[in-house]
Amino acid sequence: MKKEKPRIAFFDFACCEGCQLTVLQLEEKLLDLLDHVEVAAWRVAISGGSDAYDIAFCEGSISNREDEERLHRIRETAGTVVSLGTCASIGCHNALKNQWTGGEVLELVYGGEAGRFETLPARPVASVVPVDYQILGCPASLPEIEIVLKRILTGQPHPLPNNPVCVECKRNDNLCVLEKGVMCLGPVTRCGCDAICTSYGDACQGCRGLVDEPNLEAAVRVLTENHRHAIMDAVARGLRVDRERIRTWFSLYNGPDLQLEQEKTGHGP
């Protein structure tokens, strides 16, 4: 029995297209993937494209009306919609602009020409249409891309992993970057990236969004109060952190998440 291969397509909205490029990093596994799917449209990989597809990967945030309409059309065509990467799943840097009004943003970017453009607050795909699968990461995490592809193709759901990055970091036997006096967002960030940044010795920047029930109050406390732990003390003093700095740092990727968290719990950094 030969089954029809599902057709996949990639679409980009407000983003850098880095996530699509990450999919190309599957390299030889791409050939495996092509055993199971046909590519209907994928601008960064092939030219041309078709309007008939089953699985749509949407990359980027939705930040104007045309985007919205295009996304609705995609949703109507595709049986399965995947938000690819943090811009599409949470809002990422794009959402930084949401702290200002649309008018202010246009003014800032286009100055006198502002009147010629239109903008909306940057939103993740899921706040415009229902999404079946989410892939996080900036750029999208390679291990998660692979898992989600397999899960789609075997008819399995993919609930977002809900452990902090520290779990994967430790499974990789990394030295915690805190031991080097570097502050890390791993303890409040959703895993699924196989702790790629900390495995290379860098701090986690929180690009995959917050875990459920992150203890943000703890982060502030840990970073700003007295420490018995010499290492934590060095970290805090070295960074000369205050609430404002912590907030800025946390919002780099997590603006929308932070807002939700703050509404829910009444506090945040």
Added chain:
Amino acid sequence: MPETGKRAGVPADWTYLPEPARIVSIRREAVDAVIELELADRSALGHKPGQFVQVSMFGFGEIPISICSSPTRTGRFKLCVRPAGHVSNALYRASEGDWVGIRGPFGRGFPIRTMRNRDVLAVAGGIGLAPLRSLIQYVRDNREAYGRLVVVYGARNPSLILFRTDVEAWTRGEDVEMFLTVDEADESWTGRTGVVTGPLKEIDLSTRSTVAAVVGPPVMFRFVAAELLAKGMNRRRIFFSLERRFECGIGKCGHCQLNGMYVCQDGPVFRYSDLEGFSEAVEARAPER
């Protein structure tokens, strides 16, 4: 060293390696599927009522499911699966002839020895009927060894009633006193409505000679406990079967720890009087009177 749940002929070396079992038949209803299984080597499972198996859907995962058939019936065994998530959905969608993996049986089942010569009260809520069905069948198949058999079963609504044929047979049967109730009735429903504590209030139990087995959602336990205690039942003769997350089924993975106990090994069936001492047995706290 004796190993629970190990049958002759199974290599004991591979702690987490399941045995293949084939789906002989699957009867899918709106809210559950009753799956009949046969081990690849056709051996009997050798379980006791109230025990469970770890069921694998290869590529999906492994979950605990109670055995809902009695060991007194044929070499095959049955599971009743309610789609509730990742693995259970996949099991629910499986087809006849598919292969799954089985480890077990594991756990302490119902106290069939304590129940001997006593009256048996089975209280089931929702999917809780699955493990109790195995007990009910067992008691019916060894009828002379037990006293009265009283079954109280509550479903959320008429369409969610499990094992309809069995329930009807028990209702007709001389040897079972069956009380069926639904939380919310629909137009066609002519039976009892309300939660399981309703019928419990009515039933005249000889509390000194009754042993109760209770399986249901967490919210149910405490109300049933309160009712049974109010009727004068001994807390040592009330048994609850608890649910936790299991990754191994053999008391190693740590997920099911309940105070000093592992639910998978020391349970899932516990005496109410023991549970009262466990700060983490949140579902078993009788409401303040």
Added chain:
Amino acid sequence: MMRDRSLPSYCVISPGSVLDFTAGILGKGPVMGPMVRPDQPGFHVFDRLRRPEDLVLEYTTTTMPPKKAFFPPTETVFRFSAGDPPNLTPVRGDPPWVLLGVHPCDLSAIDALDRAYSFPPPDRRWRHNRDRSIIVGVDCMPDEYCFCDSLGVSQARRPCDLFLTEIERGYLVETHTRAGGELLGEARTSNALGQDFLEAEHRRRQKALGIQARLSADPGRLADFLEAEPFQEIWEDIAARCYSCGSCNTTCPACFCFTMDDVFHWDLQSGERRRAWDSCQLLDFAAVAGGHRFREDRWQRVRHRWHRKFLHLYRRFGRPFCTGCGRCSRACTADINILDETNRIIAAATKGRGHA
């Protein structure tokens, strides 16, 4: 196993001979031991030794405990592929033949896991791996996080085959098992003299003196305290600071919880079941389908960590599941120190009783 009455026996090995000995065994099978972290000098890691000179016998601690030799952070348990019936291929563990340089606390943690994993029904993966390895212990110098002495494990020798204590002439070698003796058969050693024993004893005393940090009650009393009192405010106070990141568990040599997951291979027919370290501090650790979490509140998970280590497993296996190695305090991303917090519990329990 039968006790050999000639054991333990003693001899001395020179530093040069240790190198030769290591080189000798490296040629014969996989060896794991402590070495300098390639990514960060000054820190150590247990890993596969490739060159004898990489072995570091003087180190304070490693990020991950040596339990990973027998219970890797992630591993494949079996593979499956389609068939009628499906083909299930168990994947055996791949333990080192020799595990070198294990400190007493970590030996004691392996003993803890021996007890837990051998409790019927046993985890045969653990046993399989343990039975294939020879363990060489080495004495240590404590750092500011260690409190092993008050848990009675600072001089632990079980379960090791050989144990080294540094002395002037090299190392005093204790041979504890026949397997250890056979392994040592490869090395150039000399007889241990009175002076060597004195030096080793002196070193042990120095070490005990060096361990400043102490639990203020013995494990038995601690278990009684935890059983008797709720300590609710303490748990809540710790929880207010805790991220639930799990690092205290994943770095602990005596923790052994895990989770299992399936992955398909790219043919989408075959695949494998994988096991990975887990942590009871994580939000979903005790979640069941439908979303109910049996330890929903952070403080409940914090309490569980203390209860499991110092009460439940203590009662079940006759020893605390903490060795005082201090890894969790060092690893805690939120500055929570297990010793300080435990002593706070003890202080609260003994307050007003006229003894502390």
